Amino acid sequence: MYVSTTAPGFRVSAYRVGWYGGAQARLVWRSDRVPGRVQRDPRVDTFTDTVRADWERTLAVRADGWPEGAYLLRLDASNGHQRYVPLIVRSPSAAGRTVLMHAPATWQAYNLWGGYSLYEGKDGAYGSRSLAVSFDRPYDKNGAEKFLTYERAAVVLAERLGIPLAYTTGVDVHLTPSALRGATAVVSLGHDEYWTPEQRKHxxxxxxxxxxxxxxxxxxxxxxxxxxxKGDSGPVRTVVCFKTDYEKDPYLVEHRAMVTTDFRAPPSADPESSLTGVLYEGFPTDAPYVVHGADHWIFEGTGVRRGDSFDHLVGVEYDRVTPDQPTPSPLEIVAHSPLVCKGRDSHADSAYYTVPSGAGVFASGTMRWVEGLMAGTGENGRNHGMDARTGAFVTRTTENVLRAFAEGPAGRHRPAPKDNVRSVYGRTAPESRPPATVT
Structure with a gap:
């Protein structure tokens, strides 16, 4: 760990996130008191505006004997301040398990520590943003905002169900083609925006x-x-995404297919809908989630009827089925939620499809789904005004999906999707295109 603090000292406590009879975390390790000190100012790369905290190591934390899983390291300073560090202890095998795939590349993309993220620079402008961001710096705010908002509640629920679980990250899936071998299911959590082509291929x-x-x-x-x-053979430490300035990327000189911009954008367009079934459309919005296919097995035990709605569950970003983009078929829209985004009428969709291997694919279509697991509990603040009824609905629906998917390929033991894209949108979705070639 690399720590800079004005406090005279601090301690580190490692908590494994899980159900634990409702406690939702368990202490697995605590350090002795560590002397505090202020480390040097970060440096900023002049070309990419990448912030790096080239600090000296403060302490080494050995995770020998720690169970695989999602952890929060809590730093308690002697002056009363606290900060978190999220940590995933990877599973050695995914075989026969549901894999929870955490999203550190997305955590880092939004990280403004040092004044720069992939969205803005010190002046708050898009034009002064970083073109690459480094893991060699702390996370901003409380240190674990994205994990606590979009991931923790799903971990707690999955562990409460008692299904066999494995833990990994998008970075590890990128690095290790075998990371998902034999998995019954893979769960992408609440905000998982930044992927490599290799991760998508795997x-x-x-x-x-x-x-x-x-x-x-x-x-x-x-x-x-x-x-x-880091260096020729060191660990992965940098996430590169030039976005609209991709032509400035010197890597493109010899790797024209590897543009670091939106997957759907030229010159190597490959919309994400061929995998997810839905396509990201907009931000921001706040709308009710409206059930369309109430008789679908995903909603079993929720008691919903067609047209039932759940206030504020759609937001702040949303996806929809987009018939003029590559979309798997047959695909069933199970929720179809009217909304307004930046003055434009549209819909958010939850969708389900299967493929010849028998695998089932479910997409919620809303970024608030994992937050919905906490609705009505008082956890994570007010959760956009979502109530306990919404929390119960999201929880039962997620339980249905995870339990069914833990049994093996859902297409072999659950009803097949009823393709309804034409009836919902008035036209069918085109067949999905093959994934892009990785260079």
Whole structure:
């Protein structure tokens, strides 16, 4: 760990996130008191505006004997301040398990520590943003905002169900083609926007060999990124995404297919809908979630009827089925939620499809799905005004999906999707295109 603090000292406590009879975390390790000190100012790369905190190591934390899982390291300073560090202890195998795939590339993309993220620079403008962001710096705010908002509640629910689980990250799926081998399901959590082509290729291969896929959030697999190592053979430490300035990327001189912009954008357009079934459309919105296919097995036990709605569950970003983009078929829209985004009428969709391997794929179509698991509990604030009824609905629906997908390829033991894209949108979706070639 690399720590800079004005406090005289601090301690580190490692908590594993899980159900634990409702406690939702368990202490597995605590450090002795560590002397505090202020470390040097970060440096900023002049070309990419990448912030790096080239600090000296403060302490080493050995995770020997820690169970695989999602962890929060809590730093308690002697002056009363606290900060978190999210940590995933990877599973050695995914075989026979539901894999929870955490999204550190997206955590880092939004991280403004040091004044720069992939969205803005110190002046708050898009034009002064970083073109690459480094893991060699702390996360901003409380240190674990994205994990706590979009991931933690799903971990707690999955562990409460008692299904066999494995833990990994998008970075590890990128690095290790075998990371998903034999998995019954892979769960992409609430905000999983930044993917490499390799990660997408490995998820697609898993689906096509019988692994179910769950996309709990929206805006998933939207940005195409490149991961860079520290030195020629060091660990991956940098997420590169030039976005609209991709032509400035010197890597493109010899790798024209590897543009770090939106997957759907030219010159290597490959919309994410061929994998997820839905396409990211807009931000911001706040709308009720409206049930369309109330008799679908995904909603079993919720008591919903067609047209039932759940206030504020759609937001702040959303996806929809887009018939003029590559979309798997047959595909069933199970929720179809009217909304307004930036003055334009549209819809958010939850969708389900299967492929010949038997794998089932569910996409919620809303970024608030994991937040919905906490609705009405008082956790994570007011959760946009979502109530306990919404929390119960999202919880039961997620339980249905996870339990069914843990049994194996859903297309072999659950009813097939009833393609309703034409009846909902007035036209059918085109067949999905093959995944882009990875260079």
């Amino acid at each position: 998820l697609t291969k898993a689906r096509d060999t019988g692994t179910n896929l769950v996309f709990l959030g929206a805006n998933t697999c939207f940005r195409r990124v490149r991961l860079e190592r």
